[in-house]
Amino acid sequence: MIPNHIKIGNSATYLNKYIFDHNYSNICILVDDNTVSNCLNKIKNDLRFSYEVFQIESGEEKKNLETCAKIWSYLTENTYDRSSLIINLGGGVICDMGGFIASTYKRGVDFINIPTTLLAQVDASVGGKLGIDFNNFKNQIGVFKVPNLIVIDIKFLATLPERELKSGFAEVIKHCLIKDEEKFNEINKIEWSENNWDQIVRHSIEIKSDIVRNDLEEKGIRKILNFGHSIGHAIETTYLHKNNKLLHGEAIAIGMICESFLSVHNKKLSKNELDKISEYIINVYQPIKINFVEEILININQDKKNINQKIMISSLNKIGKCEYDIEVNHDEIIKSINYYNNII
């Protein structure tokens, strides 16, 4: 079931209706240098309310305190009060950071997220995690807060570079692997780019919101959404400062292969299923050899999911079934990265 505050359809229509029904003193639309032209331009003639636009440079590097300070300053200087509304129009960076800014400005003002990348639509938009990077650690500072409204408008995907679309698709694969074997078999039968994005987005949002509904703050079952992310995140962080930077989904795709390997190692997933998962993922993504294993291990020690300094991952029992808080050690992680490097 898709929660009531998430709407899928025409973003301008939903925005007009929501704003007509509420009484906001000031409205600011937060965009980056890509979404201002690709997304705001697409809907601005249909918006029936007045607003100001605040534009930031695009990129994960800008998801930091300095950018927050600029936006908080702008809101303060322009006397935005507690009845203001912030509309975040962009990918995960804009939605995570804009939501964080809104949730903390004057102890919290209303905000609407309009995710414009596949990753943000199928993942970042659902679940109320907001935040910024700090001291090179991703999402180190943040809060849990559900936006007042989320509108998913798949027309925005048309301008998304293919590499970004594919990156978001990794979360779709993850949702199938942890919860829906049938859907995994279905996407397996076609080229990844031939997917019907409207259906894919609905499917992912249903799965994620069902999981998050009873565990917003990730005390238990929500941890299965981290499948592929313990190793994937550590790879992503490690490669952030290398020449061949990886997109989030590209790193998670590798993480899912490694963590599927560990699921077999833990005698849960079958070898056949591991082969099926690895083959599919390798077929979709450009294989890259993973080096800097020592650095990856250092980064994995920082993982928010660790308990008492033990590394905890989510692990597949079978395709479509996942469990969490499974302890792994450095040796096993190294083996899993070696496995990945050997099959690509």
Ligand SMILES: NC(=O)c1ccc[n+]([C@@H]2O[C@H](COP(=O)([O-])OP(=O)(O)OC[C@H]3O[C@@H](n4cnc5c(N)ncnc54)[C@H](O)[C@@H]3O)[C@@H](O)[C@H]2O)c1
């Ligand atoms: N809150 C969560 O639960 C959650 C979940 C997953 C990821 N995230 C976060 O999301 C971020 C990654 O999200 P992302 O991949 O959307 O990154 P992003 O916001 O940087 O967007 C990727 C690129 O696409 C551009 N773009 C966005 N929409 C476009 C469009 N419609 N057409 C053309 N270009 C467009 C952006 O300007 C940017 O250059 C990370 O910071 C990650 O931590 C959060």
Ligand SMILES: [Zn+2]
């Ligand atoms: Zn992710």
